[in-house]
Amino acid sequence: xxxIPLVNPLPPGPHYGILAQFATPADLYHACERVRDEGFTRWxxxxxxxxxxxxxxxxxxxSPLPWIVLVMGLTGAALGFVLQWWVHGxxxxxxxxxxxxxxxxxxxxxxxxVAILFAALGAVLGMLGLNRLPMHYxxxxxxxxxxxxxxxxxxxxxxxxxxxxxxxxxxxxxxxLGARSVELLES
Amino acid sequence: MxxxxxxxxxxxxxxxPTLILRSPDFHSITEVVAEPVERPTRLGWWLFFLPSxxxxxxxxxxxxxxxxxxxGIWGLNVPVGWAWDITNFVFWVGIGHAGTxxxxxxxxxxxxxxxxxxxxxxxxxxxxVMCAMLFPGIHVGRVWVAYWMFPLPNQMGMWPNFRSPxxxxxFAVSVYGTVSALFWYVGLIPDLATMRxxxxxxxxxxxxxxxxxxxxxxxxxWHHYETAYLVLAALATPLVLSVHSVVSMDFxxxxxxxxxxxxxxxxFVAGAIxxxxxxxxxxxxxxxQAFGLNHIITLxxxxxxxxxxxxxxxxxxxxYATEFFTAWYSGNPYEIFTFRNRAGGPYAWAYWTMITCNxxxxxxxxxxxxxxxxxxxxxxxxxxxxxxxxxxxxxxxTSLHRDxxxxxxxxxxxxVWDVACLLGSFGLFFTMFCLFVRFLPMxxxxxxxxxxxxxxxxxxxxxxxPIKDHRPRSAHGTPGRTSEEAS
Numbered sequence: 133x134x135x136i137p138l139v140n141p142l143p144p145g146p147h148y149g150i151l152a153q154f155a156t157p158a159d160l161y162h163a164c165e166r167v168r169d170e171g172f173t174r175w176x177x178x179x180x181x182x183x184x185x186x187x188x189x190x191x192x193x194x195s196p197l198p199w200i201v202l203v204m205g206l207t208g209a210a211l212g213f214v215l216q217w218w219v220h221g222x223x224x225x226x227x228x229x230x231x232x233x234x235x236x237x238x239x240x241x242x243x244x245x246v247a248i249l250f251a252a253l254g255a256v257l258g259m260l261g262l263n264r265l266p267m268h269y270x271x272x273x274x275x276x277x278x279x280x281x282x283x284x285x286x287x288x289x290x291x292x293x294x295x296x297x298x299x300x301x302x303x304x305x306x307x308x309l310g311a312r313s314v315e316l317l318e319s
Numbered sequence: 320m321x322x323x324x325x326x327x328x329x330x331x332x333x334x335x336p337t338l339i340l341r342s343p344d345f346h347s348i349t350e351v352v353a354e355p356v357e358r359p360t361r362l363g364w365w366l367f368f369l370p371s372x373x374x375x376x377x378x379x380x381x382x383x384x385x386x387x388x389x390x391g392i393w394g395l396n397v398p399v400g401w402a403w404d405i406t407n408f409v410f411w412v413g414i415g416h417a418g419t420x421x422x423x424x425x426x427x428x429x430x431x432x433x434x435x436x437x438x439x440x441x442x443x444x445x446x447x448v449m450c451a452m453l454f455p456g457i458h459v460g461r462v463w464v465a466y467w468m469f470p471l472p473n474q475m476g477m478w479p480n481f482r483s484p485x486x487x488x489x490f491a492v493s494v495y496g497t498v499s500a501l502f503w504y505v506g507l508i509p510d511l512a513t514m515r516x517x518x519x520x521x522x523x524x525x526x527x528x529x530x531x532x533x534x535x536x537x538x539x540x541w542h543h544y545e546t547a548y549l550v551l552a553a554l555a556t557p558l559v560l561s562v563h564s565v566v567s568m569d570f571x572x573x574x575x576x577x578x579x580x581x582x583x584x585x586x587f588v589a590g591a592i593x594x595x596x597x598x599x600x601x602x603x604x605x606x607x608q609a610f611g612l613n614h615i616i617t618l619x620x621x622x623x624x625x626x627x628x629x630x631x632x633x634x635x636x637x638x639y640a641t642e643f644f645t646a647w648y649s650g651n652p653y654e655i656f657t658f659r660n661r662a663g664g665p666y667a668w669a670y671w672t673m674i675t676c677n678x679x680x681x682x683x684x685x686x687x688x689x690x691x692x693x694x695x696x697x698x699x700x701x702x703x704x705x706x707x708x709x710x711x712x713x714x715x716x717t718s719l720h721r722d723x724x725x726x727x728x729x730x731x732x733x734x735v736w737d738v739a740c741l742l743g744s745f746g747l748f749f750t751m752f753c754l755f756v757r758f759l760p761m762x763x764x765x766x767x768x769x770x771x772x773x774x775x776x777x778x779x780x781x782x783x784x785p786i787k788d789h790r791p792r793s794a795h796g797t798p799g800r801t802s803e804e805a806s
Contacts, residue, residue, distance in 0.1 A: 161776035259547035284345035
């Protein structure tokens with residue numbers, strides 16, 4: 133996965149890149165394999181649903197999200213456990229049912245729940261962060277045909293700051309891969 | 320490729336069972352799901368919504384009066400200190416569990432049939448948890464200090480007792496509500512983007528667009544999205560099992576005969592899934608008819624759900640029997656008395672209602688005719704929900720009403736305010752559900768599209784795989800309607 137800049141996610145210059153539409157998931161899949169093999173780095177595919185195996189056809193690496201979730205989950209578990217330990221052992225020590233102040237087996241359920249809460253928040257916020265969402269404005273939304281990406285249309289977009297990008301050569305490549313339509317998008 | 324339908328269903332390599340009938344294309348799935356949200360409100364919707372809203376106002380009145388006057392307006396009193404309030408709480412939490420089972424556990428087991436019903440089932444979960452959280456909140460007497468349940472630093476320097484199952488419950492249910500809502504929202508993002516891109520009016524475009532977060536269906540996004548969805552499913556699975564286990568520990572950790580038993584956690588979880596599936600069935604039978612989704616939510620889905628209800632119903636039946644066995648085998652006279660009293664005492668009517676509804680009635684589902692008959696499924700789903708409400712009533716009230724001291728024995732009778740709170744909670748549930756089906760796509764369209772044969776990137780035009788449609792074709796070459804969707 134190419135490093136996506138944190139500051140400006142959009143390419144400089146007058147053009148965002150080109151957008152090519154494909155007819156079926158199979159066409160998109162094969163086109164992605166070719167674009168990957170051509171050595172493009174700043175490009176993306178778009179589909180109304182996750183097409184099985186397309187991430188591999190694009191050459192994407194595994195998502196780092198599970199690590200975020202693991203760290204958040206462990207943080208939650210530690211926080212939950214330490215809170216209970218601190219409350220019953222130090223801040224508010226009370227003898228209840230003759231149990232010791234640090235009666236750790238009774239702390240397990242809440243430790244578990246807080247761990248799950250943090251891990252789930254990590255999964256959702258981590259996913260949004262990795263996906264740079266929310267991003268309500270994007271040059272792709274200027275395209276009229278792109279409205280169907282959430283319905284039944286499949287696209288490849290190649291951004292203009294890709295070193296291999298060339299407005300006419302890339303357009304020809306897309307057409308040779310069976311694109312239904314190709315358009316140049318302003319940024 | 321002459322293969323019989325039975326072979327196709329058996330063989331996972333040659334073909335998966337056809338989950339969606341009439342072989343629709345991607346666009347027609349979008350159309351059929353988005354259309355009920357986009358068309359003008361129909362009279363039929365108001366016929367459901369207005370009575371629900373009326374019941375919700377009943378809840379408003381009942382809760383206001385409760386806050387004003389105190390919990391003395393309910394029929395509970397020593398020794399029955401918990402009655403319909405906690406019965407309703409456990410009932411509603413249980414309802415929610417089927418939604419998580421469908422969305423998370425069946426997802427992990429790659430049960431692709433879940434895609435047609437998971438959105439609505441998750442919505443049901445969230446609304447059921449809202450109803451559930453209401454009851455512990457309002458039953459505490461001094462509701463204005465209900466925030467003491469949370470570990471908030473305060474001027475008194477007091478902290479809650481983390482060793483109490485009642486506090487575990489606060490954490491379990493609130494985490495469950497939060498995680499269910501997150502899971503549901505993540506699933507909704509691509510469909511909200513669909514609604515945004517189809518929106519005709521600026522206000523719809525703005526609101527759906529706002530919550531769609533600028534989703535553009537990019538594979539780089541789907542990549543992280545699918546990982547997040549898988550992780551959430553993997554987190555929600557142990558969570559849902561923990562929630563009803565913790566709820567059962569509200570009882571099991573006490574020393575009361577009838578409550579103090581180690582079988583409670585698995586028994587409660589099975590019962591929760593049982594009642595939840597019944598509620599999913601009730602809602603789906605109505606929705607698929609009302610919104611023309613018969614080819615997306617098919618009899619095959621109902622068949623599977625009925626099988627799960629048969630299994631879980633029989634599991635709770637087994638748990639009822641085990642409780643009696645344990646009481647007898649313990650040799651403890653109090654324990655034995657409690658269970659004899661449960662089946663033959665003043666609340667025997669409730670006990671046998673529970674047995675009839677929960678253990679006997681689902682046995683009908685041994686027969687495929689019953690599993691695929693809409694009227695039978697609909698009636699039984701309601702019967703089972705009544706039975707599961709009675710199960711919680713039986714566990715709570717029959718164990719309490721015969722105290723250790725016979726002079727405190729009593730017979731609990733509900734007041735009109737008990738009834739108002741129960742009916743009102745149904746008002747809350749159905750009001751929320753009506754709003755959901757009116758404003759949000761009730762089927763996860765992005766997921767349903769993935770189970771269509773043409774979603775497979777290795778399938779090419781003209782590739783006549785048998786999975787596409789193996790039903791008899793009518794004279795015009797279009798797939799004929801089968802008995803599966805005719806009902």
